[in-house]
Amino acid sequence: MPRNYLAVASALTLAAAVGCGYAGQRAPTAAYDVDPLWPQPLPRGWILGSVTGVTVDGSDHIWLVHRGAASMTARTEIGLGTDPKTAETCCEPAPPVLEFDAQGRLVGRWGGPGQGYDWPLSPGGLAVDGSGNIWIAAAGAPAPAGRGRGRGTGGRGGEPATPPPAPPPSDAHVLQFARDGKFLRQIGRPGEAGGQAALNRPSGVDVDASANELYVADTGNNRVVVFDAGTGAYKRHWMANGEPFRSVTCASVSADGLVYVCDRAANRIQVFRADGTFVKEAKVAAETGGSGAVWDIAFSRDRDQTQLFVADGQNQKVWLLNRDTLEVTGSVGAGGRWPGHFYAVGSVAVDSAGNLYTGETLEGKRLQKFVGRR
Amino acid sequence: MMTTSRTLAVGTSFVAVLAALAIAERSLVRTTSAQGDLVEAPMFEVDPLWPKPLPNGWLIGMTIGVGVDSEDHVWIVHRPDSLSANETAAGQDPPVAACCKAAPPVLQFDAAGNLISSWGGPGAGYTWPASNHGVWVDHKGIVWIGGNGQGDAHVLKFTQDGTFVAQYGQPGQPPDSNSTTHFGRVAKIFVDPQMNEAYLADGYGHKRVAVIDADTGAFKRYWGAYGNKPDDTNIGPYDPDAPLAQQFRTPVHCADLSSDGLLYVCDRPNDRLQVFTREGKFVKEVRVAPRTLGDGSTWDIAFSKDPEQKYLFLADGKNEKIYVMLRESLEILTMFGDGGRQPGQFFAVHSIATDSKGNLYTTETYEGRRLQKFAYTGIGKVPRVQGTVWPKR
Numbered sequence: 001m002p003r004n005y006l007a008v009a010s011a012l013t014l015a016a017a018v019g020c021g022y023a024g025q026r027a028p029t030a031a032y033d034v035d036p037l038w039p040q041p042l043p044r045g046w047i048l049g050s051v052t053g054v055t056v057d058g059s060d061h062i063w064l065v066h067r068g069a070a071s072m073t074a075r076t077e078i079g080l081g082t083d084p085k086t087a088e089t090c091c092e093p094a095p096p097v098l099e100f101d102a103q104g105r106l107v108g109r110w111g112g113p114g115q116g117y118d119w120p121l122s123p124g125g126l127a128v129d130g131s132g133n134i135w136i137a138a139a140g141a142p143a144p145a146g147r148g149r150g151r152g153t154g155g156r157g158g159e160p161a162t163p164p165p166a167p168p169p170s171d172a173h174v175l176q177f178a179r180d181g182k183f184l185r186q187i188g189r190p191g192e193a194g195g196q197a198a199l200n201r202p203s204g205v206d207v208d209a210s211a212n213e214l215y216v217a218d219t220g221n222n223r224v225v226v227f228d229a230g231t232g233a234y235k236r237h238w239m240a241n242g243e244p245f246r247s248v249t250c251a252s253v254s255a256d257g258l259v260y261v262c263d264r265a266a267n268r269i270q271v272f273r274a275d276g277t278f279v280k281e282a283k284v285a286a287e288t289g290g291s292g293a294v295w296d297i298a299f300s301r302d303r304d305q306t307q308l309f310v311a312d313g314q315n316q317k318v319w320l321l322n323r324d325t326l327e328v329t330g331s332v333g334a335g336g337r338w339p340g341h342f343y344a345v346g347s348v349a350v351d352s353a354g355n356l357y358t359g360e361t362l363e364g365k366r367l368q369k370f371v372g373r374r
Numbered sequence: 375m376m377t378t379s380r381t382l383a384v385g386t387s388f389v390a391v392l393a394a395l396a397i398a399e400r401s402l403v404r405t406t407s408a409q410g411d412l413v414e415a416p417m418f419e420v421d422p423l424w425p426k427p428l429p430n431g432w433l434i435g436m437t438i439g440v441g442v443d444s445e446d447h448v449w450i451v452h453r454p455d456s457l458s459a460n461e462t463a464a465g466q467d468p469p470v471a472a473c474c475k476a477a478p479p480v481l482q483f484d485a486a487g488n489l490i491s492s493w494g495g496p497g498a499g500y501t502w503p504a505s506n507h508g509v510w511v512d513h514k515g516i517v518w519i520g521g522n523g524q525g526d527a528h529v530l531k532f533t534q535d536g537t538f539v540a541q542y543g544q545p546g547q548p549p550d551s552n553s554t555t556h557f558g559r560v561a562k563i564f565v566d567p568q569m570n571e572a573y574l575a576d577g578y579g580h581k582r583v584a585v586i587d588a589d590t591g592a593f594k595r596y597w598g599a600y601g602n603k604p605d606d607t608n609i610g611p612y613d614p615d616a617p618l619a620q621q622f623r624t625p626v627h628c629a630d631l632s633s634d635g636l637l638y639v640c641d642r643p644n645d646r647l648q649v650f651t652r653e654g655k656f657v658k659e660v661r662v663a664p665r666t667l668g669d670g671s672t673w674d675i676a677f678s679k680d681p682e683q684k685y686l687f688l689a690d691g692k693n694e695k696i697y698v699m700l701r702e703s704l705e706i707l708t709m710f711g712d713g714g715r716q717p718g719q720f721f722a723v724h725s726i727a728t729d730s731k732g733n734l735y736t737t738e739t740y741e742g743r744r745l746q747k748f749a750y751t752g753i754g755k756v757p758r759v760q761g762t763v764w765p766k767r
Contacts, residue, residue, distance in 0.1 A: 090712060335473040
């Protein structure tokens with residue numbers, strides 16, 4: 001019984017965009033439809049935990065990192081992953097790093113503790129560098145998210161907005177792996193003392209391939225730090241312009257060398273030149289409280305990268321912005337657990353065809369794909 | 375007393391399951407292609423875009439009941455208070471974000487998946503459950519609701535527009551499985567149209583099936599496992615290798631009557647279904663996924679819509695499966711579903727119902743929190759283990 005699910009899905013995004021405008025930011029319909037049958041089901045009774053990072057590599061393979069067992073309820077969720085087992089056929093945590101091809105087939109998986117490096121207590125974002133290697137931020141064990149009978153946890157994203165003072169931080173580093181999972185490099189050490197290179201629960205990473213530089217959203221230190229992606233050497237850092245960052249969760253570099261920084265809990269994007277010179281800023285869903293509205297940023301794949309995509313895990317949508325003016329032009333999604341809905345959408349990435357990929361943390365625990373409407 | 379244990383047959387099918395899983399392990403991508411061992415069974419595929427998005431930025435929490443009425447409208451009951459303040463940020467005072475708010479506890483969808491009514495919550499003249507559990511729409515169109523919270527010792531009846539009709543059982547009473555005046559945190563209600571009696575899966579506090587008159591609530595009869603007199607003595611956690619328990623373990627989670635007058639009872643933590651006559655005479659039992667611990671494997675059942683009700687569908691919220699069983703033999707023909715948050719996958723699939731066209735509806739509790747539809751696509755050959763049942767592109 002073949003059906004064109006994308007056509008049917010149009011109604012979903014339409015309804016979502018109309019139904020959930022916020023505080024004067026009512027957005028026109030975004031031209032994206034969820035692909036509800038992507039990615040393919042995971043094998044082996046594997047399930048995803050809270051997804052903290054999503055990225056797309058040069059071959060349009062989609063990568064995610066998730067929190068695994070640490071974000072799961074042992075009694076109810078992973079009956080095959082406990083000792084003794086409490087279930088017969090389902091489920092257990094998938095390995096933390098998963099690679100999907102464009103068709104949504106799982107083609108690689110790895111991650112977890114190993115020799116020579118400190119696997120994060122909780123991962124944050126991940127990024128692919130110019131050599132095709134994978135960088136992962138060690139974002140630190142998060143606090144529980146809110147009251148209620150449900151439970152929630154999250155790496156990047158989640159409450160509280162103000163990080164607790166916890167030196168020395170237990171996650172204080174970023175990791176580099178080859179795409180097959182071979183460990184390559186660690187920058188920073190948990191418990192390492194001070195110094196301008198020391199990280200504190202960094203939750204976002206991005207790579208400027210042309211300069212071979214690694215940008216780190218150094219959440220616990222309220223700053224952006226730049227390292228040499230080849231040597232791991234510290235190069236420079238900067239703080240917010242004006243009011244200090246409340247929770248910096250991304251530092252994404254555009255093709256024309258501008259750095260877009262997520263100040264999540266302040267509902268704020270700040271834009272800098274690569275040397276840290278402040279350029280401009282904008283608020284998104286400015287009245288948002290809680291965890292805030294600006295969790296992650298991706299760029300459209302047209303030559304001039306004319307659009308920004310902002311994952312907003314508090315209002316449960318991806319905002320579309322004009323990159324030049326930083327004005328909101330639309331949005332995708334609404335709150336809920338059905339396809340095309342979100343709970344705690346904290347990561348966003350774009351492939352070469354312009355398709356959007358989102359990762360949900362807390363109890364969202366999904367990777368979703370949205371296709372541009374032609 | 376006849377004890378027809380089906381453990382052997384089930385054990386055999388699980389050997390097949392394990393073999394199939396072993397084959398699936400060789401490939402990273404699980405397929406639903408044939409593994410050689412095909413069986414004829416009703417087939418389903420998830421409708422990933424059913425139901426339609428809810429209005430008003432509404433969310434559903436733990437969704438712990440589903441029923442289908444005579445017009446094929448789908449009714450669910452969920453727990454608004456299971457949603458965290460973070461999820462219901464728009465419903466806080468003052469609002470924290472544009473999304474989202476808790477939907478009312480009882481929601482009615484038409485067959486196309488449109489939300490057409492919503493109601494529920496505390497009101498005059500009745501005690502709304504501390505923790506909603508189970509919804510049933512009877513042959514007269516009355517909506518029944520149970521509750522498994524502290525002090526929930528009653529069931530409620532409403533008209534379809536949410537007007538209170540009746541409350542049976544005295545709320546606030548402590549558990550007593552031999553009480554004739556109250557119930558013990560009822561999981562599900564099933565109304566027998568022929569005898570106009572309501573069967574209560576009773577429940578989270580009691581270890582019994584209780585039967586009342588559907589119009590008056592008059593207490594009629596009750597019984598425990600194997601038809602024994604219920605005994606509230608704590609028998610400890612389920613041990614799959616111990617002799618079969620002579621009492622139900624709480625929760626007794628479903629009690630559904632077939633068209634030929636057999637009552638199928640979900641003895642959930644004991645991983646078994648027990649079958650009785652209307653009068654409570656034990657007929658037979660089957661163990662399902664008997665090494666499942668904790669929450670157990672037998673959460674809810676529904677019957678196929680052919681006149682003979684040839685098939686029985688069993689929801690297992692621990693292994694995240696729907697088992698398709700032959701009702702007469704209680705043999706598992708095939709299973710579908712798997713863990714996950716994508717369409718056709720489950721986290722804690724809790725309740726199941728069928729409509730007149732043979733479509734299946736499921737709801738998920740804990741953090742699953744969905745209503746899903748599985749479209750019936752006819753009888754055909756399927757593998758013993760189907761995995762996630764998606765429509766073809």
